[in-house]
Amino acid sequence: DAGVTQSPTHLIKTRGQQVTLRCSPKSGHDTVSWYQQALGQGPQFIFQYYEEEERQRGNFPDRFSGHQFPNYSSELNVNALLLGDSALYLCASIIAGGPYEQYFGPGTRLTVT
Amino acid sequence: AQSVTQLDSQVPVFEEAPVELRCNYSSSVSVYLFWYVQYPNQGLQLLLKYLSGSTLVKGINGFEAEFNKSQTSFHLRKPSVHISDTAEYFCAVSERRINAGKSTFGDGTTLTVKP
Numbered sequence: 001d002a003g004v005t006q007s008p009t010h011l012i013k014t015r016g017q018q019v020t021l022r023c024s025p026k027s028g029h030d031t032v033s034w035y036q037q038a039l040g041q042g043p044q045f046i047f048q049y050y051e052e053e054e055r056q057r058g059n060f061p062d063r064f065s066g067h068q069f070p071n072y073s074s075e076l077n078v079n080a081l082l083l084g085d086s087a088l089y090l091c092a093s094i095i096a097g098g099p100y101e102q103y104f105g106p107g108t109r110l111t112v113t
Numbered sequence: 114a115q116s117v118t119q120l121d122s123q124v125p126v127f128e129e130a131p132v133e134l135r136c137n138y139s140s141s142v143s144v145y146l147f148w149y150v151q152y153p154n155q156g157l158q159l160l161l162k163y164l165s166g167s168t169l170v171k172g173i174n175g176f177e178a179e180f181n182k183s184q185t186s187f188h189l190r191k192p193s194v195h196i197s198d199t200a201e202y203f204c205a206v207s208e209r210r211i212n213a214g215k216s217t218f219g220d221g222t223t224l225t226v227k228p
Contacts, residue, residue: 004156031214032214033214033215033216035216040220040221041220041221042117042203042205042218042219042220042221043157043203043216043218044218045215045216045217048214048215056214056215058215090156090157092157092214092216093214094214100145100162100164100207101159101162102147102159102214102216103159104149104156104157104158105156106155106156107155107156109154
């Protein structure tokens with residue numbers, strides 16, 4: 001049973017560029033959440049997708065956008081990259097309605113130079 | 114809105130000693146409570162969760178936690194730690210709702226187990 005997978009593992013971008021990160025949820029899961037984890041901090045919620053729509057959003061600017069596909073996989077897009085966007089981006093999946101246990105992927109390490 | 118405070122940023126302990134990692138939370142609504150572990154350059158792994166029922170929750174790797182509603186705490190304990198328990202530990206809460214995937218995390222506690 002494959003868990004949550006993310007690609008790429010590492011990414012280096014330049015300020016002002018755009019980036020797309022990808023996530024495949026755990027088999028059977030239909031809801032995907034994205035988190036940003038800066039160095040030395042806990043993960044911060046970016047947004048959540050369910051039934052191909054953004055359902056909840058954290059305190060992130062609209063430079064951060066996403067998409068969910070019919071197969072439940074998801075993308076996170078970040079436009080106009082800033083140095084402060086350098087972080088580990090984590091994807092987590094869950095089954096809507098329970099049993100309320102998030103499974104996390106290994107993350108994508110984004111470095112903005 | 115919810116907030117989570119992990120009271121110790123670093124906890125050094127000797128191998129085979131007991132350990133407690135402290136977590137307090139604040140929320141205006143009912144929440145689910147979680148502890149996760151993160152090893153270097155990896156994602157988060159769920160240690161245990163409190164959804165309802167018994168306030169003492171047992172998890173993987175010999176960890177347990179106790180939910181105290183009056184003190185809004187969810188402290189993590191292990192009676193005897195191993196070198197392999199060295200990692201970052203995160204306490205998190207999620208609002209009780211159908212799509213409960215939005216979690217608020219603390220800033221983490223670094224547990225270092227020394228021989």
